[in-house]
Amino acid sequence: xxxxxxxxxxxxxxxxxxxxxxxxxxxxxxxxxxxxxxxxxxxxxxxxxxxxxxxxxxxxxxxxxxxxxxxxxxxxxxxxxxxxxxxxxxxxxxxxxxxxxxxxxxxxxxxxxxxxxxxxxxxxxxxxxxxxxxxxxxxxxxxxxxxxxxxxxxxxxxxxxxxxxxxxxxxxxxxxxxxxxxxxxxxxxxxxxxxxxxxxxxxxxxxxxxxxxxxxxxxxxxxxxxxxxxxxxxxxxxx
Amino acid sequence: xxxxxxxxxxxxxxxxxxxxxxxxxxxxxxxxxxxxxxxxxxxxxxxxxxxxxxxxxxxxxxxxxxxxxxxxxxxxxxxxxxxxxxxxxxxxxxxxxxxxxxxxxxxxxxxxxxxxxxxxxxxxxxxxxxxxxxxxxxxxxxxxxxxxxxxxxxxxxxxxxxxxxxxxxxxxxxxxxxxxxxxxxxxxxxxxxxxxxxxxxxxxxxxxxxxxxxxxxxxxxxxxxxxxxxxxxxxxxxxxxxxxxxxxxxxxxxxxxxxxxxxxxxxxxxxxxxxxxxxxxxxxxxxxxxxxxxxxxxxxxxxxxxxxxxxxxxxxxxxxxxxxxxxxxxxxxxxxxxxxxxxxxxxxxxxxxxxxxxxxxxxxxxxxxxxxxxxxxx
Ligand SMILES: Nc1ncnc2c1ncn2[C@@H]1O[C@H](COP(=O)(O)OP(=O)(O)O)[C@@H](O)[C@H]1O
Ligand SMILES: [Mg+2]
Numbered sequence: 001x002x003x004x005x006x007x008x009x010x011x012x013x014x015x016x017x018x019x020x021x022x023x024x025x026x027x028x029x030x031x032x033x034x035x036x037x038x039x040x041x042x043x044x045x046x047x048x049x050x051x052x053x054x055x056x057x058x059x060x061x062x063x064x065x066x067x068x069x070x071x072x073x074x075x076x077x078x079x080x081x082x083x084x085x086x087x088x089x090x091x092x093x094x095x096x097x098x099x100x101x102x103x104x105x106x107x108x109x110x111x112x113x114x115x116x117x118x119x120x121x122x123x124x125x126x127x128x129x130x131x132x133x134x135x136x137x138x139x140x141x142x143x144x145x146x147x148x149x150x151x152x153x154x155x156x157x158x159x160x161x162x163x164x165x166x167x168x169x170x171x172x173x174x175x176x177x178x179x180x181x182x183x184x185x186x187x188x189x190x191x192x193x194x195x196x197x198x199x200x201x202x203x204x205x206x207x208x209x210x211x212x213x214x215x216x217x218x219x220x221x222x223x224x225x226x227x228x229x230x231x232x233x234x235x236x237x238x239x
Numbered sequence: 240x241x242x243x244x245x246x247x248x249x250x251x252x253x254x255x256x257x258x259x260x261x262x263x264x265x266x267x268x269x270x271x272x273x274x275x276x277x278x279x280x281x282x283x284x285x286x287x288x289x290x291x292x293x294x295x296x297x298x299x300x301x302x303x304x305x306x307x308x309x310x311x312x313x314x315x316x317x318x319x320x321x322x323x324x325x326x327x328x329x330x331x332x333x334x335x336x337x338x339x340x341x342x343x344x345x346x347x348x349x350x351x352x353x354x355x356x357x358x359x360x361x362x363x364x365x366x367x368x369x370x371x372x373x374x375x376x377x378x379x380x381x382x383x384x385x386x387x388x389x390x391x392x393x394x395x396x397x398x399x400x401x402x403x404x405x406x407x408x409x410x411x412x413x414x415x416x417x418x419x420x421x422x423x424x425x426x427x428x429x430x431x432x433x434x435x436x437x438x439x440x441x442x443x444x445x446x447x448x449x450x451x452x453x454x455x456x457x458x459x460x461x462x463x464x465x466x467x468x469x470x471x472x473x474x475x476x477x478x479x480x481x482x483x484x485x486x487x488x489x490x491x492x493x494x495x496x497x498x499x500x501x502x503x504x505x506x507x508x509x510x511x512x513x514x515x516x517x518x519x520x521x522x523x524x525x526x527x528x529x530x531x532x533x534x535x536x537x538x539x540x541x542x543x544x545x546x547x548x549x550x551x552x553x554x555x556x557x558x559x560x561x562x563x564x565x566x567x568x569x570x571x572x573x574x575x576x577x578x579x580x581x582x583x584x585x586x587x588x589x590x591x592x593x594x595x596x597x598x599x600x601x602x603x604x605x606x607x608x609x610x611x612x613x614x615x616x617x
Contacts (some may be wrong), residue, residue: 053616062531062613083535090533100527101615105250106243117240118534162532174616 008071009170009202010036010059015068017054028054030225031068038169040126041192041215046222052206055222056172059204060093061085068085073169092121094163096173096192100155102147102162108154109134109143112161119166126165132162137191153184157191164196171196173205182211189215240534244542247522248549255550258514262554262592265507268579269500269588271563276496278578283477283486285417285577286333286351286425289427293448294457297328297464297472304354304485305478308333308445311470318468319447324455325464329354331446336404336436338424343387349423350403352443359448362427367395368412373429380401380412383572385424403428403436418577420486427537504591511554512599515547519603522609530612539607544600548579551596559585 017029028051030036036042043239044052057063058070061077070077073092080088094115102111110123119125131143137157147155156176163171173192177185189205189212196203205216213219221229249255259519275503281288287296287305297319299309319328332352339345353360353373361370366383371382386395399410408428416425428436434443449472464472473481487493519526526539562580569575 053613057613057616060531062611062616076491086535089531093533095531097615098529099615101524103243103247103525103528105246110243114243114529115532116241118529118532118538123242134393175612 005154008035009038009073010034010204011069012055012059013069015055015058016066017058017063018066020154028225029065029068031059032222032225032227034220034227036170036202036204037218038151038202039197040217041203041205043196043205043213043216043219044204044222045208045213045219046228048208050222051225052222053174056174056204056206057230059090059174060095063212083137090115091166092168092170094166094168094171094196096156096163096171096176098175098178100147100152100159100179102155102158104147107144107146108139108150108158108161111147112165113156115166121203130161130165131167132201134158137161137195151184152180153188156180156184156188160188160191160196169201171201171205173203175206175208176210177207177209185209186212240529240538240542241545243329243529245549247525247542248435248518248546251518251521254514254518258511258518258550259554259557261507261514262551262595263558264554265503265511265595266508266555266558266588266592267565268503268562269450269591271565272496272503272560272586273498273584273588274562274566274581275578276492277581277584279420279492280483280486281479282418282420282577285292285419286349287475287478287482289362289364289417290331290361290448290475291363293329293450293452294475295449295461295464295472296475296478297447297449297468297470298445300469300471302471304482305333311444311447313444315468316444316447319464319470321450322464322467324452324460325437326450326452327357328447328449329357329359330430330444331360332430332433332443333445334433334437334443335423336373338385338389338426339402340389341400342390344390344391346385347423348403348426349419349421350426350428350433350436350489352430354448355429355431358429359450360427361544362412362414362416362425364415366413366415368397370412370414372411373427375409375411377406377432378411379408380414380427381410382414382425384418384422384576385419385426386410386413387573388422388424406432406436408432411500422574442475454539454611471533504595507592508595508598511551511595512602515550515599516602516606518546519543519606523606524615526607527610527612527615530610531615538607540604543603543607544597547596547600547603551592551599555589555592559588569609 012032012034015029015032018027020026032055046052051052058065109127109131113126116126134143139157142154177188192217217234219231220227335347336350337345338348358373361373362380372378395413397410400407419425437443446539451457461474463473566580
């Protein structure tokens, strides 16, 4: 037994993914070896189009890999049934998107409460929990606001609350600061580093914003469908 | 998650109202057209339905509907009377003499001559005067619509004189007869006088009206009369249906209404379907985000269906309200009197709209099912 295996949140081995067939076939992941550990902020960086979004979609279970092995939180993804994968995602994963993807007809607190409600928690209780979390993220006075009245930074913090509210063990963020100015992006990333990170949670962040690299524990460089280099500028958070 | 579906539905006001309007509009149109169609069809039996003191109509063997009469012989009356189970059997004359007022207005009429001694078949719903006044000589009763036609703008007034094919008659009552299929004045007179209004043909025994003895059903008696006399005998309900079926088969009315009803259905389906589909497509990103978060397809389908059902139900309710208001407003109009919003139309359109709602949501449901959750990263 590898003693580090329990601290591993994501393990990809020779992961491959292609789209289309025949003439139109594109190899997007060409044998990705990638790890993300609990207690760490793992950055996935690389030029646009190199396959970062595809990789995290596969890790999140939103896309099926064409070949290779994938273990998430010690569960082998290939062995899970479709329905189990949805349940797994609902309980264990949190998402932050570049485009926020808040529901425009729900208040900030209701938006943040969605993962709890999706898992059957009563609306009142879920919204209460979400409101407390928004409070921690500095949005106490915005809980009842509709997304369209919030700034980009505020919306992304609501999205962060939504990613955290059900206390998932893996958080996946795709370019969370790309739509924000530098200062706001830095503060959102700071929140990710402080509020999201905990010893039994892994955070994977796709970005090409090198101004926020200083938050990373591990930086995996990706190019043309493979991981080319892994740096470990900081030690992991331990309990 | 249901409240999320409803919030989504109601946030885009323009689409929400558009959707409700589409459902309301087709509901209104369908209920309206079906009710008017049924109302008009029912009018083909108005004069049969108005005769409440007989239950069996005896006529010539080849008569198919009320208008199509061939004179019976006086001996036929005697033969009907001799059939066991007949309580009474009386004459009824039906003709279309022209009525002319002293002011010179004239109109073809729908004249019924009722049995002189019993007045069976006389109008029971009177607005002015008494039906018993028919016993006076040269007296007639006219329905209110006929009165309004021949004496436009004038208040109801008895004692007016008019001519029926050169016979001077006096108005002794105004009835509330059910609207006939064609908008002729409905006139009631005594048989012996009514046959003279007609001129040429003297013998005009159009129908024999029969009431069964207690304990004998109308159906039983009708069959027995047919068997024993060789004449045609129909119960009131059967005869009304004969008329409805005759007009359905032999006029363009069902086709006309059928086209309107089908167009209303198609327009309702197309407009609401289009609007709802656009609504779903515009919210696809939201559905994608929910899918990524871990909401199952069946839950999402439930949300889409809930949205369609709620919009459909509100539209249906508004449309039904509009139809009810329409018929309330036209109920007392002279041309539209008696045509009401039929509960059968409300129920059948409700069922129809449920099918429409399901059909409308199918495309949206499909869109949501095939939606790639990974698309939310794009
Ligand atoms: N569903 C898809 N069908 C076909 N090609 C795709 C699909 N998704 C991604 N791609 C292609 O895969 C490549 C990598 O895309 P992506 O993973 O989004 O890169 P990145 O996130 O690093 O910019 C791109 O060339 C893109 O066009
Ligand atoms: Mg990307």
